[in-house]
Amino acid sequence: MKKITLLISIALCFTNCKEKTYFKEIVSEKNVNIAMAEFPKDKEGLVINVPFEFNLYFNNFPNIRSVNIYYKKDNHLCSEVDDYLMYDAQTDKMIFTLDNFECPNYPKGIYIIQRKIKISKEDAQKLIKKYNTKTSVENIKSTNDTIPLVSYKKFKEDNPKFIEELRKIPDTITFVIRNGRERKPIYAKARIN
Structure with missing residues (x-):
């Protein structure tokens, strides 16, 4: 009987000590695209929009009360909307904050588009010629115009030096993450690969 109790105690310890997974980065199938910079310093200010995608597991934790996101690029805290946009991975609808959701209605995944990765007109044209031969960089006339290239997964394979x-x-x-039971927030942090 003592052996069974000891084994159950050890099993419970391992289950409780297991690190909780709140999110996981995945290689996105969303398209990389070329667009006009929001605030170009010259008429040819172009950016390349690269999606970074994450599966979210917040719905597995019914005690979560709120979730905030902090994204850092080049060791600088980015501002949502100015520096990046966040979308629901299933619906492609823009999300301004995860704090508007509650368990069990958190999105199953999100992707982030970093809006300020500058690209020269020449490099943009090379990528367009490689992936979207039916158009040209000249077709980008306003911030609403984008030229889709290829999925991030394929882009990553083809352009390792760029990545x-x-x-x-x-x-x-x-x-x-703020949990209803705990006073201190949980900081779930990861490097974007």
């Missing part, structure tokens, strides 16, 4: 340059200083994402 390496993008990751010189790793981006990080932090979810600050």
Whole structure:
């Protein structure tokens, strides 16, 4: 009987000690695209929009009361809307805050578009020629115009030097989670790969 009690205690300890998974980065199938910069310094200010996607597991934790997100690029805290946009991965609808959701209605996934990755007109045209031959960089006339290239998964495979340059200083994402039972928030942080 003592052995069974000891085994149950050890099993419970391992189950309770297991680290909780709140989110996981995945390689996105969403498209990389070329767009006009929101606040270009010249008439040719272009950006490349790269989606970073995450599966979310907040609905597995019914005690979660609120979730805030902090995204850092090049060791600088980014501002939502000015620096990045967040979307529901299933519906592609823009999300301004995760704090508007409650368990069990959190999105199953999100993706973030970093809005200020500058690209020269020449480099943009090379990518367009490679992935979308039916158009040209000249077709981008306003901030509403975008030229889709290819999925991030394919783009990452084809352009390792670009991705390496993008990751010189790793981006990080932090979810600050408030649990109904605990006074201190939980900081779930990860480097974006």
